[in-house]
Amino acid sequence: MERRKFLGLGLAAVALVPASVSAFDFRKDKPDTWTAHKVDEAIKALYGDIKAEDTDKITLKVPKIASNGGAIPVSLATDLELKSLGVFQDANPESAVIAFTIPDGEKVDYMVKIKMKGSGEITIIAEGKDGKFYKTTKKLEVALGGCEG
Amino acid sequence: MGNMKIKAKVKGDTLKCKIQAKHIMLPYNAAKKKGVDANFITHIMGKIGDRVVFEASTSQFVSKDPIFKFKAKAEGIKKGDKLEMTWTDLSGKTVTESKAVKGL
Numbered sequence: 001m002e003r004r005k006f007l008g009l010g011l012a013a014v015a016l017v018p019a020s021v022s023a024f025d026f027r028k029d030k031p032d033t034w035t036a037h038k039v040d041e042a043i044k045a046l047y048g049d050i051k052a053e054d055t056d057k058i059t060l061k062v063p064k065i066a067s068n069g070g071a072i073p074v075s076l077a078t079d080l081e082l083k084s085l086g087v088f089q090d091a092n093p094e095s096a097v098i099a100f101t102i103p104d105g106e107k108v109d110y111m112v113k114i115k116m117k118g119s120g121e122i123t124i125i126a127e128g129k130d131g132k133f134y135k136t137t138k139k140l141e142v143a144l145g146g147c148e149g
Numbered sequence: 150m151g152n153m154k155i156k157a158k159v160k161g162d163t164l165k166c167k168i169q170a171k172h173i174m175l176p177y178n179a180a181k182k183k184g185v186d187a188n189f190i191t192h193i194m195g196k197i198g199d200r201v202v203f204e205a206s207t208s209q210f211v212s213k214d215p216i217f218k219f220k221a222k223a224e225g226i227k228k229g230d231k232l233e234m235t236w237t238d239l240s241g242k243t244v245t246e247s248k249a250v251k252g253l
Contacts, residue, residue, distance in 0.1 A: 026206035027191045034208050071212040092210050093178060101204040103221075107163065111218035115176070115210045 024084075026099040033096045039088045039123050042095040046086055052125055052135035055080075060124055062140045069142040071113040074122065078108045081129040087112075091120030091142070116142050155248040157232040164202065164221045164250065166195065169214060170236055176209035186240070190215065193236040197226060197250070228253040 026046065027034060036042035043050070061075035074087065085100040085108065097114050119141040126134040154169040172190050180187035187209065195203035202221040233247040 024204065024206075025192050071216075089210070094208065094210075096208050097210045098208065099206045101206070103201045103204065105222070106202060107220045107222060109218075109220040111216070112205075113212035113216050115174075115212050 024101040026084075026101070033086075033099070034094060036095055037093065039090050039095045039121075042088050043086065043123075043125055046096070046099065047125065047127060047133065050125075050133045052133035055126075055134040055136060058124060058126055058134060058136045060122070060136050060138050062122055062138050065141045065143060066116070067143050069116045069118070069144055072116055072140070072142070073111060073113050075111045076108065076124065077110070078126065080108070080126065080134065081105075082108055082126050083129055084127045085110075086125045086127075087114070088123045088125070089114070089116055089120050090123075091116045091118045093117075116140075118142050152244045153234055153236075153246045155232060155234055155246060157248060157250045159223045159226060159250060159252040162223050164197075164223045164226060166203070166217075166219050166221070166232060168193075168195070168217045168234055170217075170234075170244075171214055172236075172238065174209065174211060174213045174215060188239050190236045190238050193217065193234065195219070196233045196235075197221075197230050200225070202232075226250055226253065 030046050032045035033042050036045050057080050058078040066072040082102050084102060087097045088095045089097055098112060100110060102108055121137055121139045123137045128134060152171050156167040158165050170190060174189045175187050177187045189209045190207050193205050203219045230250050231247040232250055233245060235245040237243045
């Protein structure tokens with residue numbers, strides 16, 4: 001009985017592996033995203049021609065005035081079931097900053113430090129499991145640019 | 150070793166993680182001025198066993214020595230499990246480091 005259980009577990013684990021190791025590298029799959037100079041273009045390159053609806057279900061926290069543009073903390077949290085999450089801004093020469101791939105059913109609660117050359121607007125695009133796209137934006141001021149040109 | 154600082158702790162039903170990767174994260178423009186090649190982390194992934202708990206594709210605009218914080222479900226994590234972080238940068242360098250999950 002023990003042995004049978006053990007074998008069963010092994011099979012289950014094998015069956016799960018392909019799903020959980022499906023690494024998704026947006027840089028390889030969507031190279032245009034990272035060279036786009038405008039937020040709209042970057043979003044188009046990443047997700048295609050989409051219409052994102054504004055939502056207040058995504059909590060985006062950024063400082064109102066960032067004293068150091070070299071490390072601006074950006075916090076993101078939501079209860080929505082998401083597949084991926086893209087962070088864009090309009091101050092730097094290229095727009096895309098980071099794209100999270102959200103593992104199946106995981107919590108969405110991230111914090112990452114980003115660089116911005118100057119004051120601008122941060123745009124978050126979230127791809128829901130239901131195929132819908134959500135959007136939220138926030139403006140912030142940067143006292144000292146941190147992108148070294 | 151010493152390329153990454155990893156903290157992973159289970160609190161209630163949540164796994165809280167904080168990662169700091171040591172990396173110059175040199176964007177193209179700054180690299181041009183200095184006359185060197187740009188280099189930055191392009192992909193970072195966190196795993197516990199075979200389960201992926203964090204994955205992100207990053208650009209040059211993530212800060213120097215970037216910090217990532219994330220949360221995941223603590224369900225199924227056992228004592229002695231390790232959080233394994235892997236990043237790849239533009240030059241193709243890959244670094245993997247792991248640390249035991251605390252709080253169990």
